[in-house]
Amino acid sequence: MTVWVETDLCDGCRRCLKACPYGAIDMKAKKAVVLDHCTSCGACIQVCKNEAMLTDVVPREIPDFTDRQGVWVFAEQRKGQLTRVSLELLGKARSLGEELGQQTAALLVGNGVSGLGETLISHGADKVFLMEHALLDVYRSEPYTIAMETVIRDHRPNILLVGATHIGRDLAPRLAHRLGVGLTADCTELTIDPGEKILLQTRPAFGGNVMATIANRYSRPQMATVRPGVMKAEEFPGHKGELVNIEISLTSEMVRTEVLDSIKEEKRAVELSSAKVIIAGGRGVGNAQGFEVLRELAAVMDGEVAGTRVAVEEGWISSDHQVGQTGVTVRPEIYIACGISGAIQHRAGMMNSRYVVAINNDPRAPIFQVADWGIVGDVTEIVPELIEQLKQGRENVIGL
Amino acid sequence: MDIVVLVKQVPNTTDVKLDKNTGNLIREGLESIMNPDDRNALEFALQIKAEYGGTITMVSMGPPQAVDVLSEAMGMGADKGLLLSDMAFAGADTWATSYTLGKAIEKIERFDLIICGRQAIDGDTAQIGPQVADFLDIPQITYVTDIETVSNKEVIVKRRLEDGHERVASQLPALLTILGGANNPRYPNIGGLLAACEENAPLAAWNAADIGVMVNDVGLAGSLTHVIKTYVPKFKRQGETLEGTTAEVVRQLIQHLGKSEGASACKAVAATCRLMADTKQEGI
Numbered sequence A: 001m002t003v004w005v006e007t008d009l010c011d012g013c014r015r016c017l018k019a020c021p022y023g024a025i026d027m028k029a030k031k032a033v034v035l036d037h038c039t040s041c042g043a044c045i046q047v048c049k050n051e052a053m054l055t056d057v058v059p060r061e062i063p064d065f066t067d068r069q070g071v072w073v074f075a076e077q078r079k080g081q082l083t084r085v086s087l088e089l090l091g092k093a094r095s096l097g098e099e100l101g102q103q104t105a106a107l108l109v110g111n112g113v114s115g116l117g118e119t120l121i122s123h124g125a126d127k128v129f130l131m132e133h134a135l136l137d138v139y140r141s142e143p144y145t146i147a148m149e150t151v152i153r154d155h156r157p158n159i160l161l162v163g164a165t166h167i168g169r170d171l172a173p174r175l176a177h178r179l180g181v182g183l184t185a186d187c188t189e190l191t192i193d194p195g196e197k198i199l200l201q202t203r204p205a206f207g208g209n210v211m212a213t214i215a216n217r218y219s220r221p222q223m224a225t226v227r228p229g230v231m232k233a234e235e236f237p238g239h240k241g242e243l244v245n246i247e248i249s250l251t252s253e254m255v256r257t258e259v260l261d262s263i264k265e266e267k268r269a270v271e272l273s274s275a276k277v278i279i280a281g282g283r284g285v286g287n288a289q290g291f292e293v294l295r296e297l298a299a300v301m302d303g304e305v306a307g308t309r310v311a312v313e314e315g316w317i318s319s320d321h322q323v324g325q326t327g328v329t330v331r332p333e334i335y336i337a338c339g340i341s342g343a344i345q346h347r348a349g350m351m352n353s354r355y356v357v358a359i360n361n362d363p364r365a366p367i368f369q370v371a372d373w374g375i376v377g378d379v380t381e382i383v384p385e386l387i388e389q390l391k392q393g394r395e396n397v398i399g400l
Numbered sequence B: 001m002d003i004v005v006l007v008k009q010v011p012n013t014t015d016v017k018l019d020k021n022t023g024n025l026i027r028e029g030l031e032s033i034m035n036p037d038d039r040n041a042l043e044f045a046l047q048i049k050a051e052y053g054g055t056i057t058m059v060s061m062g063p064p065q066a067v068d069v070l071s072e073a074m075g076m077g078a079d080k081g082l083l084l085s086d087m088a089f090a091g092a093d094t095w096a097t098s099y100t101l102g103k104a105i106e107k108i109e110r111f112d113l114i115i116c117g118r119q120a121i122d123g124d125t126a127q128i129g130p131q132v133a134d135f136l137d138i139p140q141i142t143y144v145t146d147i148e149t150v151s152n153k154e155v156i157v158k159r160r161l162e163d164g165h166e167r168v169a170s171q172l173p174a175l176l177t178i179l180g181g182a183n184n185p186r187y188p189n190i191g192g193l194l195a196a197c198e199e200n201a202p203l204a205a206w207n208a209a210d211i212g213v214m215v216n217d218v219g220l221a222g223s224l225t226h227v228i229k230t231y232v233p234k235f236k237r238q239g240e241t242l243e244g245t246t247a248e249v250v251r252q253l254i255q256h257l258g259k260s261e262g263a264s265a266c267k268a269v270a271a272t273c274r275l276m277a278d279t280k281q282e283g284i
């Protein structure tokens, strides 16, 4: 396909220019022109109010989906433990469901996991679809896809959210393809379009340099994977729900992979994503000893230590403590960034923190733009002073 | 062991710059590179080939200039390159991309393994691998960090999870997605690069008709998701810079934190803040 501008209709409003993720539009004599490196992604067509952006693609009719009801969440469990993101998604699903006037359901897949139903209900599920089978014991793409496909084809939901964990991002694309539906990856924001009542899915792309809002108009369920730590889990005490057993017919011939063993390593990442106070360090901390001082501050504040990718590469902290686009997403009450420049990939993982403090000796560092309070100074002076002062309060008031 | 490796040409997003006035990506000077994870994918393929023989076919969907990544792959040691290029393929989401790639792979006579990168650094979805696997109805293993053994029936790999890893065996043919950093990809050698530029180099280009797809099923027209808006993220916080001596700024910080809702998250902050207030009252 090709994209071009009908110059007579163009009023030079520049909307398309702002929308093009590839910088492939230029203004010449107050009219938009499409440049050679246009990838025909179509983003500009949607934003032009004058229908001046044209394409040779025939617009498709949007099918009637009014019979598709329900906002569903894949309730991922590992060895009988629900992942935190599943509960976070239920909270979100519930508010989306309220907006649409639709019920919330959780899909619980495994073997001997029915006990988790209660937790899902108290976190907002009106229904829990339970799929149990010996072949569903340990997660594997094929049997899980079959189980999910079965219940979705029979019960026809409107929306399905999956946590963007290593398991969720293995399952969701295979399932979406099996169902013939679109899938938006790694969303950080979900809203309902007030007019069309469709799910608007916002996600980072181009290494976090661009945010894209994606719509899924032509297929149901509208599927999205959502980053852990972005939404908030909520409890609804006394909420009543129903556990529904779903028969899944599976034979071992349907499963062509086998998990030989599974080795657990230090499980710190999960603690980080639920920590209330995080002391994060970057290159400016200087060395491993500098990180010891951060650990001391974390101990005084009952917090956890984290780092940037540079700190991880330097070997000052292990990679499961990396905050950011390729690390974990955190949302503590207090985030203290020490010697961190605030690169976009780092900010992607911490921008939902309640309060951000930045300590950096360069007043132009971008981290100050995302901080509530900034201190321009040397971490090796500021942090020990902070420890000193906090210790006094701790000793004199709480007596620790 | 015949292996298909999927490669994508991507803009190098590590040095993306944004135009201050328009907020657009500045594409000029932004080089196109082979997607980093795909190098790791090819490296594993080359290692398997060195041990078991067979051919490595590279497949890429993209504009004509994406042939560069195929030449580079051949410089690294791949045997053949296949470029899927057609105006009709443009604007594809992952559904349409995996359909196009899948249809092309079906035309390749035989393969035991398909290896691709875990994630591309522009679209960032990590969806292509599993979707191509489902299209071809073969098993998939994602987030692979190591390939332990390969036989003519089975592959055993290590797969990374957030809290550890798994060893997984899969029947062949299978599709693997490789995590960046899983190995150290070799550099292309000059001889190989030059050979890839020769006229009779084993590079082919297929369009929509060659792979037997309808133009309405591929590209933007065949896509199920659509980008309706893009913007450069902005941050709302209004940073207040604290000024004074080290002792003073730290004191101010504790007071700000102590008076905020954040105080409930940290006993030490709340206590110290109270202590400061008391000390002040006592006039010390």
Ligand SMILES: Cc1cc2nc3c(=O)[nH]c(=O)nc-3n(C[C@H](O)[C@H](O)[C@H](O)COP(=O)(O)OP(=O)(O)OC[C@H]3O[C@@H](n4cnc5c(N)ncnc54)[C@H](O)[C@@H]3O)c2cc1C
Binding pocket: A207, A281, A282, A283, A284, A285, A307, A308, A309, A310, A311, A322, A323, A324, A325, A326, A327, A328, A338, A339, A340, A341, A342, A343, A344, A345, A346, A349, A359, A360, A361, A362, A365, A377, A378, A379, A380, B013, B014, B121
């Ligand atoms: C695809 C991709 C994914 C990435 N993913 C992540 C990710 O998940 N997480 C992540 O963090 N990064 C990630 N990065 C890397 C990111 O782009 C930055 O390079 C990184 O975050 C910078 O780390 P830094 O702030 O520690 O180092 P720098 O950018 O070097 O900043 C160091 C800062 O310390 C200050 N400083 C120096 N000395 C002192 C001192 N004595 N006292 C006070 N301040 C001092 C300096 O002024 C500077 O601002 C990714 C990059 C790419 C391309």
Ligand SMILES: Cc1cc2nc3c(=O)[nH]c(=O)nc-3n(C[C@H](O)[C@H](O)[C@H](O)COP(=O)(O)OP(=O)(O)OC[C@H]3O[C@@H](n4cnc5c(N)ncnc54)[C@H](O)[C@@H]3O)c2cc1C
Binding pocket: A021, A041, A182, A183, A184, A185, A203, A205, A206, A210, A211, A212, A214, B006, B007, B008, B035, B037, B038, B041, B059, B060, B061, B062, B092, B093, B094, B095, B097, B101, B115, B116, B117, B118, B119, B120, B121, B122, B123, B124, B125, B126, B127, B128, B129, B225, B227, B230
């Ligand atoms: C801003 C933006 C946001 C987008 N968001 C979505 C979205 O949420 N959902 C969606 O369905 N589409 C989305 N797309 C479209 C998507 O980027 C394209 O479909 C793209 O062709 C493939 O996705 P990817 O880059 O994410 O690849 P990934 O799935 O991340 O790539 C994984 C691996 O697949 C292989 N591969 C990928 N593309 C090709 C190719 N063209 N040729 C050969 N091998 C390949 C490579 O080995 C690669 O390492 C988005 C596009 C943009 C510009």
Ligand code: SF4
Binding pocket: A005, A009, A010, A011, A012, A013, A014, A015, A016, A017, A031, A032, A047, A048, A049, A050, A051, A052, A053
């Ligand atoms: S959005 Fe439409 S009217 Fe506005 S500049 Fe672009 S083409 Fe012209």
Ligand code: SF4
Binding pocket: A003, A019, A020, A021, A022, A023, A024, A025, A034, A035, A037, A038, A039, A040, A041, A042, A043, A044, A045
């Ligand atoms: S189709 Fe996409 S790449 Fe082309 S001009 Fe429009 S927004 Fe830019």
